[in-house]
Amino acid sequence: MKNKFLIIPGTNTLEKVTNSYFLFPLKDFSIGYEKTFTLEEIPKESYIYINRLLDHEDIIKLIPLLPTIKEKVKGVVFEDLGILEILKENKINVETIIYPSHAACSFYTVNSYLEEVDTVILSNDITKEEIEEILKKSTKPVGILVYGHLPYMYSRRTLLKNYAQNYGLTHKKIRVVKELVSKQEFLIFEDEKGTIFYDPCVFLDRYFLNNEKISYSIVDLNFIKVESINKFIEDFEKQAVLENTTEGFLHRKTIYRLPPKGEKND
Amino acid sequence: MIELLAPAGDLEKLKFALHYGADAVYIGGQNFSLRANAKNFSLEDIEKGVRYAHELGKKVYVTVNIIFHNEDANHLEEYLKKLENIGVDAIIVSDLYVVKLVQKLALTLEVHLSTQASVLNEKSALFYKKLGVKRIVLAREASKKEIIAIKEATNLELECFVHGAMCTSFSGRCILSNVVTNRDANRGGCAQVCRFSFDAKEKEVFSMTSKDLNMISHIKEMIEIGVNSFKVEGRMRGIYYIATVILAYRRLIDKIEKNTLTDQEKDYYLKVLNRVANRESTPQFFEKLPTEKEQYFLGRQEVSNQDFLGLVLDYDPIKKIAKVEQRNYFKINDQVEFFGPNMETFSYQIHKIENDHGEKIEVANHPNMIVYLPVDRPLQKYDIMRIKLFDKEKIL
Numbered sequence: 001m002k003n004k005f006l007i008i009p010g011t012n013t014l015e016k017v018t019n020s021y022f023l024f025p026l027k028d029f030s031i032g033y034e035k036t037f038t039l040e041e042i043p044k045e046s047y048i049y050i051n052r053l054l055d056h057e058d059i060i061k062l063i064p065l066l067p068t069i070k071e072k073v074k075g076v077v078f079e080d081l082g083i084l085e086i087l088k089e090n091k092i093n094v095e096t097i098i099y100p101s102h103a104a105c106s107f108y109t110v111n112s113y114l115e116e117v118d119t120v121i122l123s124n125d126i127t128k129e130e131i132e133e134i135l136k137k138s139t140k141p142v143g144i145l146v147y148g149h150l151p152y153m154y155s156r157r158t159l160l161k162n163y164a165q166n167y168g169l170t171h172k173k174i175r176v177v178k179e180l181v182s183k184q185e186f187l188i189f190e191d192e193k194g195t196i197f198y199d200p201c202v203f204l205d206r207y208f209l210n211n212e213k214i215s216y217s218i219v220d221l222n223f224i225k226v227e228s229i230n231k232f233i234e235d236f237e238k239q240a241v242l243e244n245t246t247e248g249f250l251h252r253k254t255i256y257r258l259p260p261k262g263e264k265n266d
Numbered sequence: 267m268i269e270l271l272a273p274a275g276d277l278e279k280l281k282f283a284l285h286y287g288a289d290a291v292y293i294g295g296q297n298f299s300l301r302a303n304a305k306n307f308s309l310e311d312i313e314k315g316v317r318y319a320h321e322l323g324k325k326v327y328v329t330v331n332i333i334f335h336n337e338d339a340n341h342l343e344e345y346l347k348k349l350e351n352i353g354v355d356a357i358i359v360s361d362l363y364v365v366k367l368v369q370k371l372a373l374t375l376e377v378h379l380s381t382q383a384s385v386l387n388e389k390s391a392l393f394y395k396k397l398g399v400k401r402i403v404l405a406r407e408a409s410k411k412e413i414i415a416i417k418e419a420t421n422l423e424l425e426c427f428v429h430g431a432m433c434t435s436f437s438g439r440c441i442l443s444n445v446v447t448n449r450d451a452n453r454g455g456c457a458q459v460c461r462f463s464f465d466a467k468e469k470e471v472f473s474m475t476s477k478d479l480n481m482i483s484h485i486k487e488m489i490e491i492g493v494n495s496f497k498v499e500g501r502m503r504g505i506y507y508i509a510t511v512i513l514a515y516r517r518l519i520d521k522i523e524k525n526t527l528t529d530q531e532k533d534y535y536l537k538v539l540n541r542v543a544n545r546e547s548t549p550q551f552f553e554k555l556p557t558e559k560e561q562y563f564l565g566r567q568e569v570s571n572q573d574f575l576g577l578v579l580d581y582d583p584i585k586k587i588a589k590v591e592q593r594n595y596f597k598i599n600d601q602v603e604f605f606g607p608n609m610e611t612f613s614y615q616i617h618k619i620e621n622d623h624g625e626k627i628e629v630a631n632h633p634n635m636i637v638y639l640p641v642d643r644p645l646q647k648y649d650i651m652r653i654k655l656f657d658k659e660k661i662l
Contacts, residue, residue, distance in 0.1 A: 053384050053386050053405070053407075053436060053439075054386060054387050054389075054390075055386050055387055055408075055409070055411070055412055056386075056387055056388065056411050056412050056415040056416075057411070058387070059387050059388065059389055059415075080386075080387070080390055081389075081390045081393040081394070082387045082388070082389030082390035082391075082392075082393065083389075084393060085389040085390065085392050085393045086389050089389075101438075101439055102333065102438065102439065102440075102441055102451075102452050103333050103360070103361065103362075103438060103452070105333050105334065105335045105336075105452075106333075106334040106335050106336045106338065106339065106363065107336055108334055108336075108339050108361075108363040109333070109334055109361050109362055109363045111363075112361075112362040112363045112365075112366045113362060115366070125441045125444050125450075126335065130335060130336055133336050134336065152440070152441050152442055152444075152445055153434075153435045153439065153440040153441070153442050153460075154435055154436055154439040154440070155434050155435040155436065155439075155440075155474075156407045156436060156551070156555070157434065157474075157476075157555070157556055157561075158555070159434070159474055161558075162556075162557060162558035162561055163466065163472060163558070163563070165557065165558040166472075166558040166561070166563050167468075167469045167470075167472075167563075169468060169469060175466055176467070177464040177465060177466045177467075178464065178465045178467075179446055179459065179462055179463070179464055180462065180463045180464065180465060180471060181446070181462060181463075182445075182446045182447075184445060184446050186442075186464075197442065199445070249444070252448070254444045254448050254449065254450035254453075254455070255448050255449050255450060255455055256332075256335075256338065256450055256453045256454070256455065
C-alpha cells in the first residue's frame, strides 16, 4: 500500500503534495509548534491538529469555528476527547483521528479508541515489536509518527517564563537544557498555553513504510528546515540517509516494575 | 455528598486513614496500578480492607490506572471480576480499554476516571459519562471555572485533589522518566525527573519542582461549586502524615458543613499542614496559572519531618497510663502534644517515662521501643504523640 503522509509543515514553504495531506496545527488550539495556522490560512481538504488539552474557554472559542471546519477540513487530529464530543454533537462529518500522546500503547486500547474514531496515532514510547503486534491485532489501520522531534512532556505551566522570572533573565520561548545525571538534552518550547519538552534529535521510523495496516505516517517538520517538502518525502521513501536521528523507544523497552534487589530486569 | 478521600499504601495506612476521618480510601492492587514499586495490596488485603471499611460505613476505591501495553492486560478480566466479588466501591481507571471492558463484561463495578486522563472540560467529561463513568477525578490543572462548567454540563460526581504533591506536567503527559531512567511513568515507574537538576547553559542549574497543593483556603468554595470528593495525594506517605492531614481536613470540612469555621481555625489547620509537609504548598491552578512562585528551582528542598514521637497503643483509664510505641527520640521535660480523631489536641509535658520492664528512663531513643507515660487526660488506641507544634490556644 502506498504511504499516506500527514505532513506538519513547520515553517517550511507549502507545496502541493500528492497522495498526502498537510496537517496544520490550529492556532490557539495546538501547543509546541513554532508555526500555527488559522482556518483562513489553510487550503481546503486539509487536516487540522488540535493537540492541546482544552479548558472551558477553549471550548467556547472552538464552537464558532465549527462551520469553517465543516467546510474546509478533511480531518481532525486531536488529543482531547472533548473534540470528538463536539464534532459528534454538531454533526461535523470529518475524519476523526485521535493522537492520545502516551496513551495508545496496546492493541486493547487502540481497538477501544477505534470504536469511537476513524483512526488512532500510536504512542511514541513503545517498541517496534509492540507496534507490530498492534498492527496485527488492530481492527482498523492506525497511524504512526515516522519523522519529527518526539514530545516527552506537556505542562500547562510556563516553565521557561518562570525560569527567566526567577533568575531575572530574558525570557526565551525556546531553550535546550541538559539533565545533569543522564546528560540527556531536551529541546523546550513554550507559549502562553504551556510548555513542551522534545528530544533535540529527530525521531526516524521507516520500518513500517508501505504497510497496509498504517493509515497515516506523520512527518512532523516542526523546528526542521527542509529545502522542499516534496523532495524530502521522496528522499524519505527512498530510504535516503537522514542525519542526527534517533529511533526513540523502537528498540528500547521501558520497565514496568523494578526488579527485586539483586535481580536484573529483562 | 461531601467525601474526604485518603490515600492508603497498605492495610495499616488504610485503617489509620479511616480512623482519622476519611470517608473513603483509594488503594492500589499489586497489578495494574500506578505506584508499581510500592507495597500495595494483595487481593486478600483488598478484601480485608473492604470489609474493614464497610463495617465503618466507609468506602474503598481501587486504582486500575496504568496505561496498558500489549503484555499487561493478561488476567485483567479475572482481576476486575474479583474486585467486583470483593465488593470494592469503585475502580479508578485511565485507560479507555478498562472503561469499555467494564461495560462489555457488564460488571457492576463503579468506574471513576483517573486524573491521569487529565479531563479539563465539560465535553470531555460528557464523552466519559456516556461510557458509564460515574465520577471524574479532574486534572489538577482544572481551575474554578472548569469545575463549574463541568459540573453544570454533566452533573457527574467530581473529585478534586486538594492536598499533596503535584506533577510538573499534565498527569499522563510525561515520559521524562522513560527517557532518563527507562522507568515507565504511565505504568507506575515515574522517577520524578522534573525534580532532577537541569543545565540551561545560562545561570545556575535549576529544577522544575512544583510546590505541593494545599486547598485549605478554598474548601468551602469547592463545596459550593459542586466538588463531591476531596482527595489527598500520597499512597507512599506514612501514617503520621496521613493522620495529620486527614484529621485537619476532616475537622475543616465538618466545621464548614456546620457553618462554624472561623478564620483563626483555618489558619491553625494551615499551620499544622505546613508543618507536616516536606515542601511548601499553594492552591496552584484553582484561581490562576502558577508562576515561578509555585515552583522550586534549586533541586530538592525537602525537610525531613521528625515531629512524630509516638503512637498510643493502649490507655489504662484507671491508672491513667498510656502505652506508647516510640517513633522518634523524646525525653523527660519535652513539651509534646497528643492528637486523635476523638479528642481535641492537647499539650503535655513529659515528666516520667517507664520502659516495658517498669524501669524509669530519661529518654526514649530506640525505634519502636515501648514506653509508658502517665497522662491524665484520656487517650485511645492510635492517638498520636508529636512535638508541640504551636500554642494552639494562642492561635485560636
